[in-house]
Amino acid sequence: MRIPRWPVACLTLLGLVSVPAPFTQGGPAAGPVDGQEILVFAAASTGTALQEVANAYAAVGGGRVRFSLAATSALARQIESGAPADLFLSANTAWMDRIDEAELLAAGSRTLLFRNRLVLVAPSDTDTGPVAVDISLDLEAMLVDGRLAVADPVSVPAGIYARQALESLGMWDRLQARVAPASDVRHATLLVRRHEAPLGIVYWTDARDTADIRVLGTFSPELHDPIAYWVAQLADAPAPAAASAFLAFLQSDAARAIFSRHGFAPPLDADTR
Amino acid sequence: MPTPAETEALLLSLRVAVWSVLGSLPLAIAIAWLLARTRFPGHALLNGILHIPLVVPPVVIGYLLLVFLGRRGPGGMFLENVFGITLGFTWQGAAIASAIVAFPLMLRAIRQSIEGVDRRLEQAARTLGASPANAFCTVTLPLIAPGVFAGMVLSFARSLGEFGATITFVSSIPGETRTLPLALYAAAQVPGGEAQATRLVVISITLAMIALIGSEWLARRTRHYSSGEP
Amino acid sequence: MIDVAFTHRQGSFSLDVNMQVPDSGVTGLFGTSGAGKSTVADAIAGLIRPDAGRIAIGETVLFDSARGVAVAPERRRIGYVFQEARLFPHMNVQANLHFGGRRRGAASPDTFEQVVGLLGLEPLLDRRTRHLSGGEAQRVAIGRALLSGPDLLIMDEPLSSLDQQRRDDVLPHLERLAADTGVPTVYITHSIEEIIRLADHLAVMANGTVLACGPIQDVMARPDLPVLTDRRDAGTILLTTVAGHFDDDHLSALRFGEHTLLVPRTDRAEGAPLALRILARDVSLALEPPQRSSVMNVLPGTVTGIHPRGDGHVDVSIDSGQIIRARITRRSADDLSLKVGLELYALVKSVAFAERDAFRRHAAGEE
Numbered sequence: 001m002r003i004p005r006w007p008v009a010c011l012t013l014l015g016l017v018s019v020p021a022p023f024t025q026g027g028p029a030a031g032p033v034d035g036q037e038i039l040v041f042a043a044a045s046t047g048t049a050l051q052e053v054a055n056a057y058a059a060v061g062g063g064r065v066r067f068s069l070a071a072t073s074a075l076a077r078q079i080e081s082g083a084p085a086d087l088f089l090s091a092n093t094a095w096m097d098r099i100d101e102a103e104l105l106a107a108g109s110r111t112l113l114f115r116n117r118l119v120l121v122a123p124s125d126t127d128t129g130p131v132a133v134d135i136s137l138d139l140e141a142m143l144v145d146g147r148l149a150v151a152d153p154v155s156v157p158a159g160i161y162a163r164q165a166l167e168s169l170g171m172w173d174r175l176q177a178r179v180a181p182a183s184d185v186r187h188a189t190l191l192v193r194r195h196e197a198p199l200g201i202v203y204w205t206d207a208r209d210t211a212d213i214r215v216l217g218t219f220s221p222e223l224h225d226p227i228a229y230w231v232a233q234l235a236d237a238p239a240p241a242a243a244s245a246f247l248a249f250l251q252s253d254a255a256r257a258i259f260s261r262h263g264f265a266p267p268l269d270a271d272t273r
Numbered sequence: 274m275p276t277p278a279e280t281e282a283l284l285l286s287l288r289v290a291v292w293s294v295l296g297s298l299p300l301a302i303a304i305a306w307l308l309a310r311t312r313f314p315g316h317a318l319l320n321g322i323l324h325i326p327l328v329v330p331p332v333v334i335g336y337l338l339l340v341f342l343g344r345r346g347p348g349g350m351f352l353e354n355v356f357g358i359t360l361g362f363t364w365q366g367a368a369i370a371s372a373i374v375a376f377p378l379m380l381r382a383i384r385q386s387i388e389g390v391d392r393r394l395e396q397a398a399r400t401l402g403a404s405p406a407n408a409f410c411t412v413t414l415p416l417i418a419p420g421v422f423a424g425m426v427l428s429f430a431r432s433l434g435e436f437g438a439t440i441t442f443v444s445s446i447p448g449e450t451r452t453l454p455l456a457l458y459a460a461a462q463v464p465g466g467e468a469q470a471t472r473l474v475v476i477s478i479t480l481a482m483i484a485l486i487g488s489e490w491l492a493r494r495t496r497h498y499s500s501g502e503p
Numbered sequence: 504m505i506d507v508a509f510t511h512r513q514g515s516f517s518l519d520v521n522m523q524v525p526d527s528g529v530t531g532l533f534g535t536s537g538a539g540k541s542t543v544a545d546a547i548a549g550l551i552r553p554d555a556g557r558i559a560i561g562e563t564v565l566f567d568s569a570r571g572v573a574v575a576p577e578r579r580r581i582g583y584v585f586q587e588a589r590l591f592p593h594m595n596v597q598a599n600l601h602f603g604g605r606r607r608g609a610a611s612p613d614t615f616e617q618v619v620g621l622l623g624l625e626p627l628l629d630r631r632t633r634h635l636s637g638g639e640a641q642r643v644a645i646g647r648a649l650l651s652g653p654d655l656l657i658m659d660e661p662l663s664s665l666d667q668q669r670r671d672d673v674l675p676h677l678e679r680l681a682a683d684t685g686v687p688t689v690y691i692t693h694s695i696e697e698i699i700r701l702a703d704h705l706a707v708m709a710n711g712t713v714l715a716c717g718p719i720q721d722v723m724a725r726p727d728l729p730v731l732t733d734r735r736d737a738g739t740i741l742l743t744t745v746a747g748h749f750d751d752d753h754l755s756a757l758r759f760g761e762h763t764l765l766v767p768r769t770d771r772a773e774g775a776p777l778a779l780r781i782l783a784r785d786v787s788l789a790l791e792p793p794q795r796s797s798v799m800n801v802l803p804g805t806v807t808g809i810h811p812r813g814d815g816h817v818d819v820s821i822d823s824g825q826i827i828r829a830r831i832t833r834r835s836a837d838d839l840s841l842k843v844g845l846e847l848y849a850l851v852k853s854v855a856f857a858e859r860d861a862f863r864r865h866a867a868g869e870e
Contacts, residue, residue, distance in 0.1 A: 183441070194345055194346075196339065396550050400583040401577075401607075403606055407577075407606070411602075412593075
């Protein structure tokens with residue numbers, strides 16, 4: 001059998017690109033605390049902001065921080081299976097609850113870091129103007145024969161919040177069949193960008209970062225559970241002291257300024273349980 | 274017994290896989306013949322392009338499909354304007370995504386079996402009055418039947434397991450595009466969804482085993498037929 | 504007349520073929536391997552397209568580069584029997600036999616019966632092709648080609664892939680075919696025995712060109728074709744008729760012209776035609792008829808040609824009504840003071856039979 005050579009070449013190239021990544025990110029381990037770098041499991045949507053915070057942390061003499069970015073659900077399952085993470089940043093309360101109940105968190109370390117908002121978006125070249133998101137909203141009419149892009153309303157947090165909001169507005173029963181459940185918020189955003197769906201409900205942080213889409217309105221926070229981003233130190237953190245130091249820095253004013261710049265709002269008192 | 278939602282996902286998976294296989298089969302045979310029996314400028318390039326689904330992540334295929342065959346893609350606009358067809362969020366779109374991801378597997382199996390057919394038999398058929406098309410249908414095609422069948426089985430199996438391209442291109446609509454793997458993924462995303470996921474895993478494996486055993490049985494019969502066993 | 508004239512270049516090998524073949528009987532296309540015989544067959548059948556030239560069967564033009572004619576192989580009505588049988592492995596014998604007929608208007612049941620009978624295929628009809636011996640497969644292939652209603656049958660070394668026993672199994676069928684079917688046949692081979700048994704015309708090829716083409720006894724008698732004369736079994740062919748039998752002595756008498764030959768008893772009836780092959784090395788020469796010799800066959804004749812060979816021998820052509828050739832040493836030739844026109848006696852020590860029906864009409868025509 002003749003094996004085409006180019007796929008091999010591509011794979012080799014992929015290998016070259018991906019393998020050294022941890023080394024270039026981590027570099028020689030040197031920090032004021034423990035002399036160790038730490039590993040943070042974080043929801044993918046927070047990646048850009050977190051890297052900026054880590055850079056600021058390094059600039060003030062903090063230790064090295066590496067990130068493993070993925071869906072919250074995937075990270076939580078890895079932690080349950082004993083992944084050697086120091087901190088866990090969950091984009092969702094349920095998964096953090098589950099880790100908490102499994103007693104995998106360092107006592108007293110769980111903190112509400114920031115929150116997010118849901119927005120109604122459309123492709124930027126549609127002529128729909130801003131709308132008031134309340135019971136007067138007629139999404140069905142706005143959709144015409146298209147679908148409403150949301151993250152999966154059963155399994156993905158962003159979709160669950162969207163479903164709660166539409167339920168609060170009394171629209172869910174009618175809209176349920178018009179939904180296009182996406183694999184995550186970014187995917188829902190993509191469906192709107194590509195005009196596959198004329199409307200979508202996504203996080204504000206994704207909407208403001210995405211060209212080609214326009215925010216038509218914002219869902220009031222009372223319409224759904226708090227969109228809370230939790231962070232906690234893990235009970236089995238390999239570098240506990242360094243982890244505590246970065247956890248503290250995440251709550252500093254410097255870090256909050258960065259998060260705000262990326263659209264993540266500081267927690268409301270009502271969000272805290 | 275499976276719940277109605279599970280049955281729905283199961284039947285949808287079967288429908289998508291069957292149409293993906295049947296729809297891509299004629300094209301796979303034609304292209305396999307072209308690659309096996311002719312040389313033309315761009316031969317290697319075409320071969321390479323057709324193998325892309327084998328090496329890039331299916332999510333990328335899904336994204337490319339969205340860009341090309343979506344409402345605003347050139348292919349999608351053509352289909353909508355000329356035939357009034359939209360593929361987005363439909364099971365037909367899922368079948369196309371599956372077909373593309375599985376295409377290289379089918380193509381390879383068929384191409385190899387065409388390369389294994391003695392061209393001199395086709396020549397003999399020509400001297401006996403068969404046109405090239407007739408020689409292909411009555412001599413080549415029966416002789417490559419086992420390879421075609423193997424390609425169909427591989428492609429069917431790949432379609433049953435297709436996830437990334439499907440969810441990206443047509444999302445995960447229950448009853449329309451939520452096939453077994455997509456339902457499984459959704460179940461696994463929910464805290465406490467393990468039981469549901471396990472049931473779907475059992476259904477998937479059962480389906481795969483039935484398909485595999487059935488295809489082995491059929492393959493034996495096809496081999497007998499085309500090798501001239503009584 | 505079948506007219507084949509073309510040039511073709513294949514890699515570093517180039518052909519320049521020009522031959523006219525009668526549109527009846529069997530024409531042997533003889534040459535060593537690599538002479539280009541199969542390329543000629545492919546060109547006639549349309550499986551390759553020559554660079555230039557013209558190929559026609561009678562009025563039917565199959566290929567004419569000047570006029571841009573190139574009939575597709577499936578429209579040429581050329582029955583092609585390949586070296587290997589090339590039977591379709593997914594069909595049984597019967598389906599293989601019907602393959603051509605189905606596409607060219609089915610042969611009549613009578614024709615089918617005739618071909619099946621001629622080739623002895625009845626017991627094989629329901630067999631799968633993989634269960635056939637090489638000889639059986641080749642017979643089926645011949646039947647398949649015949650049943651496609653060909654204007655011309657080409658057989659490309661149909662026996663070369665068979666062992667001796669299988670050849671002996673197939674050859675009689677081929678002889679009967681040549682006599683009974685009336686389909687003109689080009690028979691390609693590098694075996695002189697097959698040529699002598701089957702062909703009544705002969706074309707000789709070497710290095711991509713046709714050196715000679717004509718009735719077999721004329722071509723065989725030519726002294727200037729090394730591919731024929733350089734063989735140990737070089738010789739000529741005599742066309743005779745059976746004149747009578749001497750049962751007590753186990754001998755038969757054969758006549759050609761005014762001469763009689765005594766040969767080992769043949770079972771041919773009186774008056775039957777019989778072709779003889781006389782090898783040059785089996786013929787010696789004498790200036791006077793030998794007295795009291797063990798050689799029974801002494802044929803008077805005139806020297807028509809003396810052809811010195813490189814190995815100390817000389818080939819001498821003698822016209823004794825038909826051409827006989829003797830291969831003698833140069834010293835003997837000098838002793839006899841041989842020259843063209845000299846009258847002498849050819850002493851034939853033994854003969855090889857080439858009995859077959861194909862010579863009937865030629866032999867009859869000669870007498």
